[in-house]
Amino acid sequence: MSRLFLSAFVAGLVLAGLAASFWPLPGHVRYRSLTTVLPDGGRQEDFIIRWPDDRIRRSSETGAELPADAVTGAAVLEDSAGQRVSAETFRVRDTEDNVIGVASRMAGTGGAISDANRAVSNWLVVIPGRGAIFLSQPDVLDTTSRQRDTLNGVITLSDMQNPSFWNNRKEQRITATTPRNAGRILRGTGEFAGLSGSFRETWKFDGLNPEGRPQGRILLSTLSERIE
Amino acid sequence: MRWLIGILGLVLGLLAGTAIVLFNPLAAGSQQGPVQANLVPDKAFRMDDYRGMDPGLGSLLRGAGRSGEKALAAPALAKLRIGIVVLPAGNGRPAALAVKVSTLSEKNSLWRAQLGTLDYWNIFWPGEGSVFASGYSNYWPLLQDGFLDMLPGTDTVADPVVPLSAPPPAGELAGVNGAAGRYAGFIGEIRESLLMAASGEPGWQLSLKASPPPLGSQ
Numbered sequence: 001m002s003r004l005f006l007s008a009f010v011a012g013l014v015l016a017g018l019a020a021s022f023w024p025l026p027g028h029v030r031y032r033s034l035t036t037v038l039p040d041g042g043r044q045e046d047f048i049i050r051w052p053d054d055r056i057r058r059s060s061e062t063g064a065e066l067p068a069d070a071v072t073g074a075a076v077l078e079d080s081a082g083q084r085v086s087a088e089t090f091r092v093r094d095t096e097d098n099v100i101g102v103a104s105r106m107a108g109t110g111g112a113i114s115d116a117n118r119a120v121s122n123w124l125v126v127i128p129g130r131g132a133i134f135l136s137q138p139d140v141l142d143t144t145s146r147q148r149d150t151l152n153g154v155i156t157l158s159d160m161q162n163p164s165f166w167n168n169r170k171e172q173r174i175t176a177t178t179p180r181n182a183g184r185i186l187r188g189t190g191e192f193a194g195l196s197g198s199f200r201e202t203w204k205f206d207g208l209n210p211e212g213r214p215q216g217r218i219l220l221s222t223l224s225e226r227i228e
Numbered sequence: 229m230r231w232l233i234g235i236l237g238l239v240l241g242l243l244a245g246t247a248i249v250l251f252n253p254l255a256a257g258s259q260q261g262p263v264q265a266n267l268v269p270d271k272a273f274r275m276d277d278y279r280g281m282d283p284g285l286g287s288l289l290r291g292a293g294r295s296g297e298k299a300l301a302a303p304a305l306a307k308l309r310i311g312i313v314v315l316p317a318g319n320g321r322p323a324a325l326a327v328k329v330s331t332l333s334e335k336n337s338l339w340r341a342q343l344g345t346l347d348y349w350n351i352f353w354p355g356e357g358s359v360f361a362s363g364y365s366n367y368w369p370l371l372q373d374g375f376l377d378m379l380p381g382t383d384t385v386a387d388p389v390v391p392l393s394a395p396p397p398a399g400e401l402a403g404v405n406g407a408a409g410r411y412a413g414f415i416g417e418i419r420e421s422l423l424m425a426a427s428g429e430p431g432w433q434l435s436l437k438a439s440p441p442p443l444g445s446q
Binding site: 001004005006007008009010011012013014015016017020021023025026027028029030031056057058059074075076077078079081083084085086087089091098099100101102104106108109110111113120122124126127128129131132134136186187189190193 | 230233234235236237238239240241242243244245246248249277278279288289290291300302303304305306307308310312314322323324325326327329331332334336337338339343346348350352353354355356357358360362399400401405406407408409410
């Protein structure tokens with residue numbers, strides 16, 4: 001009897017060990033990186049966001065019956081001095097239109113960080129299985145979102161979502177143009193670790209969707225080289 | 229009778245084997261210590277408004293469990309969570325707006341007591357600047373507590389604060405490693421803890437220390 005008990009006990013130990021060794025822990029679905037090696041040795045990778053379709057709604061938002069210039073998936077924090085920060089969340093595509101990750105855009109105005117009527121913004125782009133890349137830039141205009149109280153609650157408004165913003169243009173470069181103020185890759189992790197370089201954010205207008213709301217693409221074009 | 233003894237031996241063997249894996253002394257001690265000094269305001273916050281992967285153990289072990297969000301229905305985003313967080317003012321610091329993204333770590337290993345997520349933060353203080361921080365949260369202590377709770381006769385008192393931050397897997401960065409505005413060049417540390425709740429979603433606690441780099445490295 002004791003031999004049977006001992007054999008079964010050892011079998012249990014082995015089974016637990018095998019389960020720990022071969023348990024199929026989940027991983028990420030990954031697409032190959034669509035990077036271009038430039039003649040001077042740099043590396044270019046473009047990330048594309050379709051707006052407003054790629055905005056990630058907050059759980060409290062329905063998205064129904066919003067005015068044309070309202071956005072979903074955004075939040076605003078403003079202090080008593082009028083210094084404002086806004087956050088927007090998106091999903092991100094590669095140049096073959098595969099959804100490969102998510103990104104957040106945070107923009108702030110006022111205080112020590114930006115000139116009047118301009119903002120400073122950060123992008124955090126996270127590609128599951130590859131890592132994250134953190135970008136920072138001075139903007140050519142104030143790109144922060146604003147909030148307004150309505151009968152249906154607080155809504156968030158963005159200039160770029162406003163149809164009148166696109167009356168005289170088809171695209172808008174957001175990154176300031178002077179070399180000293182170019183958009184910078186601050187840091188990367190995982191596959192992006194050790195990369196340094198610049199980036200450019202451009203909003204492109206593709207027309208009005210069937211609901212009469214502007215739609216288009218955000219192009220984040222990164223130029224980097226490995227320094228570490 | 230023989231069957232009963234066999235089954236009893238098997239079950240006890242399974243329990244003992246699971247306990248060895250869960251409390252493997254060779255893999256213990258991976259949690260990071262608290263951030264030093266009182267430079268760090270501890271921010272407690274809720275993350276009820278996240279989208280994507282459920283923060284429970286099931287999603288880490290099986291990849292299951294997610295909130296319903298059409299925008300995150302893409303296959304590449306199945307094991308990811310994103311949320312906008314307001315970090316409240318306190319301890320002499322103003323409130324900040326933050327975005328936290330967590331992705332399941334592909335280097336999780338049950339033998340190494342690693343069952344966690346890679347976490348990425350972008351925290352922005354109005355009028356001041358922003359920091360970028362990354363870290364690794366290991367949910368292994370919750371798995372240990374869950375196992376102990378299953379055992380009859382054990383009456384574990386759950387610790388209300390469960391430190392999650394752990395040394396990251398090889399090749400990953402942990403800490404405050406990018407900053408802009410007034411904090412440009414700052415580096416530092418970040419720690420996260422889970423605040424256990426008797427019911428509903430748990431709360432979170434964030435500890436952050438960022439300071440200018442040493443003069444020699446500037």
